[in-house]
Amino acid sequence: MLDNVQSVKFFLPELILTGAILVLIVYHVVTGKKKSLFAGYLTVVSVGAAMLIAGGIGSGGARDLFFGMVRIDEFSTFFKVIFSLATIFAAFMSIASSEVNGRRQTEYYVFLLSVTLGMYLLASATDLVMVYLSLELVSIPSYLLAGYLKRADDSVEGAVKYVVYGATASGIMIYGFSLLYGLTGTTSVAEIGRIVASGVSPLTLTVAFILVGVGFGYKIAAVPFHMWSPDVYEGAPTPVTAFLSVGPKAAGFAVLIRFFYAVFAQRVEGGQWALFEGVDWVTVFAVLSAVTMTVGNLVAIVQRNVKRLLAYSSIAHAGYMLMGFVLLNVEGLRAILFYLVVYLFMNTGAFLVVVLIANQIGSEDIEDYSGMGIRSPFLSVCMGIFLFALTGIPPFSGFIGKVYLFAGVIHSGLYWLAVIGVLNSVVSLYYYARILKVMFLEKPKSEEELPVGIYAKAFLAVLAFPTLLLGIYWEPIIRAAEASARLLGG
Amino acid sequence: MLLQYANVLIFMALAAIVATAMLAISRMLQPRNPNPVKAQPYECGELPFGHSWVQFNIRFYVIALIFIIFDVEVAMLYPWGVIFRKLGTIAFVEAFVFIVILLAGLAYLWVEGDLEWVREYRTAEEEKRAREEEREAA
Numbered sequence: 324m325l326d327n328v329q330s331v332k333f334f335l336p337e338l339i340l341t342g343a344i345l346v347l348i349v350y351h352v353v354t355g356k357k358k359s360l361f362a363g364y365l366t367v368v369s370v371g372a373a374m375l376i377a378g379g380i381g382s383g384g385a386r387d388l389f390f391g392m393v394r395i396d397e398f399s400t401f402f403k404v405i406f407s408l409a410t411i412f413a414a415f416m417s418i419a420s421s422e423v424n425g426r427r428q429t430e431y432y433v434f435l436l437s438v439t440l441g442m443y444l445l446a447s448a449t450d451l452v453m454v455y456l457s458l459e460l461v462s463i464p465s466y467l468l469a470g471y472l473k474r475a476d477d478s479v480e481g482a483v484k485y486v487v488y489g490a491t492a493s494g495i496m497i498y499g500f501s502l503l504y505g506l507t508g509t510t511s512v513a514e515i516g517r518i519v520a521s522g523v524s525p526l527t528l529t530v531a532f533i534l535v536g537v538g539f540g541y542k543i544a545a546v547p548f549h550m551w552s553p554d555v556y557e558g559a560p561t562p563v564t565a566f567l568s569v570g571p572k573a574a575g576f577a578v579l580i581r582f583f584y585a586v587f588a589q590r591v592e593g594g595q596w597a598l599f600e601g602v603d604w605v606t607v608f609a610v611l612s613a614v615t616m617t618v619g620n621l622v623a624i625v626q627r628n629v630k631r632l633l634a635y636s637s638i639a640h641a642g643y644m645l646m647g648f649v650l651l652n653v654e655g656l657r658a659i660l661f662y663l664v665v666y667l668f669m670n671t672g673a674f675l676v677v678v679l680i681a682n683q684i685g686s687e688d689i690e691d692y693s694g695m696g697i698r699s700p701f702l703s704v705c706m707g708i709f710l711f712a713l714t715g716i717p718p719f720s721g722f723i724g725k726v727y728l729f730a731g732v733i734h735s736g737l738y739w740l741a742v743i744g745v746l747n748s749v750v751s752l753y754y755y756a757r758i759l760k761v762m763f764l765e766k767p768k769s770e771e772e773l774p775v776g777i778y779a780k781a782f783l784a785v786l787a788f789p790t791l792l793l794g795i796y797w798e799p800i801i802r803a804a805e806a807s808a809r810l811l812g813g
Numbered sequence: 814m815l816l817q818y819a820n821v822l823i824f825m826a827l828a829a830i831v832a833t834a835m836l837a838i839s840r841m842l843q844p845r846n847p848n849p850v851k852a853q854p855y856e857c858g859e860l861p862f863g864h865s866w867v868q869f870n871i872r873f874y875v876i877a878l879i880f881i882i883f884d885v886e887v888a889m890l891y892p893w894g895v896i897f898r899k900l901g902t903i904a905f906v907e908a909f910v911f912i913v914i915l916l917a918g919l920a921y922l923w924v925e926g927d928l929e930w931v932r933e934y935r936t937a938e939e940e941k942r943a944r945e946e947e948r949e950a951a
Binding site: 348349524 | 817903907914917918920921924
C-alpha cells in the first residue's frame with residue numbers, strides 16, 4: 324500500500340486528464356463561449372497520452388495507491404484502454420457532427436473529459452467512498468452531456484429523467500454501502516470481503532446486495548433499471564449517445580465485477596469463485612440477464628427511430644454481457660472483457676453512420692434511410708458490417724464475442740440461459756436486418772448522392788477494420804482479457 | 814442469529830414510547846388559549862408576511878451551489894490548518910493545488926456571470942437573431 328507521495332507517479336494518467344480539464348476551463352474563461360477545434364483536439368491528445376501511460380503503468384503489476392483508495396492492476400488497465408478509445412472516438416465524432424457545433428464547445432469537452440476521469444477512477448476504485456465518488460463523477464457530467472442541446476425538448480427531457488433516475492439509484496446504492504459498513508466496520512472493499520467471508524448475518528448481506536445491485540444495475544442499464552436509457556439515448560446528441568452506450572456502460576461492468584467478486588463471493592482455486600451461504604445473487608443476475616436481453620430485443624423490434632432502436636439494442640447487449648458475470652469463473656469474466664472491446668468498435672461504428680447520415684438529411688428515422696445503398700454505398704456497406712457484427716453473424720467480431728459468452732454459459736451448465744441468449748440473437752437479426760433492408764432494397768426518396776468527407780471515411784474505416792479483424796484474428800485480445808480477469812483481486 | 818439486533822429493536826421501542834409519552838403529557842397538562850398572534854408561525858422574531866408557498870427565484874439555487882463549493886473548501890482547510898506544521902511542505906502543496914483548482918472554478922463562474930444578481934436575458938427572438946448573425950459571420 325503506497326502513501327500519497329509515492330502514489331503520485333503511478334497516478335499520472337488521471338493527473339493528465341485533470342490537467343486537461345483545468346486547461347480547458349481556463350481556455351473557456353479566456354476565449355469566451357466560442358466554437359473551438361482546440362478543445363476537441365486537446366481532448367484527443369490528452370486521453371491518448373493518458374491511455375499510453377496507463378498501459379505502461381498497468382503492466383508493472385498490481386499496486387494499491389493512496390492508502391488503498393484505488394488499485395492499479397491489469398483489470399483496471401484493460402478497462403482504461405476501453406474508456407480511452409471510447410472517449411477518443413466520441414471526440415472525433417463530435418468534431419464531425421453538425422449537432423455539437425454550437426457555441427459552448429469547450430464546456431462540452433470538459434464534460435467528456437470529466438466522465439473519462441470518473442471512469443478511470445471507477446475501474447480502479449477499491450474503497451466504498453471512492454466507488455461512490457467516482458460513480459458520481461461519471462454520472463453528473465453525463466447528465467450535462469445528455470442535456471447539451473438545451474433548446475431541444477427531447478434532449479432536456481432525457482436529461483431530467485437521467486438526473487431523477489440517477490439520483491434515486493445512487494441514493495439506494497449508498498444505503499447499501501452504509502449497511503456493508505455497518506456489518507464490517509471498514510470501507511475498504513478487500514477488507515469487507517475478508518470479514519464477510521468469515522461469516523456475517525446473511526439477511527443483512529442480502530439486503531445490502533440488493534441495494535448495491537440497484538445502483539450498479541442502473542449504470543449498466545439492466546432491466547428493470549433501464550427506463551431512463553431510451554429517452555436519454557434518443558434525446559442526447561448522437562456522439563454523446565454513442566459514448567454513453569459504451570464508456571459508462573463498460574465502467575458499470577468494471578465496478579460491478581470488481582465489487583461483487585470481492586464482496587459477495589470467495590476466491591477458490593483454479594480461477595473460480597464460490598458463493599456464500601444464503602446469498603444467491605448468481606441466480607438473481609442470471610434471471611436479470613435473461614430479462615434484460617429479452618426486453619431490449621423485443622422492444623427494439625417496434626422502434627422507428629434508429630437511435631432509439633440502438634438504445635434498446637444496447638440494453639440487450641448489457642443482457643448478453645451479464646451472462647458472463649454470473650458464471651463465477653475466469654472464463655465468464657474474460658468473455659465480458661472481450662465482448663466489451665468488440666462492442667466498443669461495432670456500436671460506435673453504427674452510431675457514427677447515424678451521425679454522418681443525420682448531418683446530411685437531418686433525420687434519424689428508419690424510413691428516411693431508404694435507398695442509402697445507392698446514395699452512399701460506402702456508408703451503407705459499413706453500416707451493414709456494424710449491424711451484422713451486432714447481431715453476431717460470422718465472420719464478424721460480434722460472433723466471436725458471443726461464442727465466448729455462450730461457451731462459458733454452457734460449460735457452467737446454465738443451458739436455459741444459453742437457449743434464451745440464442746433465441747434473442749435470432750430476434751435481433753430481424754430488426755438489424757430491417758434497417759439494412761430499407762437501406763438497400765427500398766426506393767430512394769431522392770437520387771442525390773450523399774457527400775461524405777475523406778476524414779469521415781477514414782474514421783469509419785478505422786472502426787470497421789477491427790470489427791472485421793477481430794472476427795478472424797482475436798487471439799491477442801482474448802489473451803489480454805484472460806490475464807486481466809485471472810489477476811482480479813489476486 | 815438475529816438476536817444481535819435485539820438492542821436496536823429495544824431502542825426503537827423506547828424511542829417510540831418516550832416520544833409519545835412526552836407529547837401526551839404535554840397535551841394533558843398544557844393550558845389552551847390560542848389567539849392570532851400566538852398562532853403565527855415562528856420566524857426567528859421576524860414578522861411573517863404573505864404565504865410561504867411562493868416561488869423562489871431559481872437563481873438562489875445557483876448561489877447555493879456556488880456557496881457549497883467554498884463552504885466545503887473551508888471545512889477541508891480547518892483540519893488542514895490544525896496539523897499543518899506536523900505535515901510540512903507536502904501538505905502545503907496539496908492544499909495549494911486544491912485551492913488553485915477551486916480558483917479555476919471561481920474564475921469560470923465569474924466570467925459566466927453567475928456572481929451577478931441582475932443578469933441580462935435574451936428573448937427567444939433576440940436569441941434567434943444573434944444566432945443568425947453568428948452564422949453569417951462564420
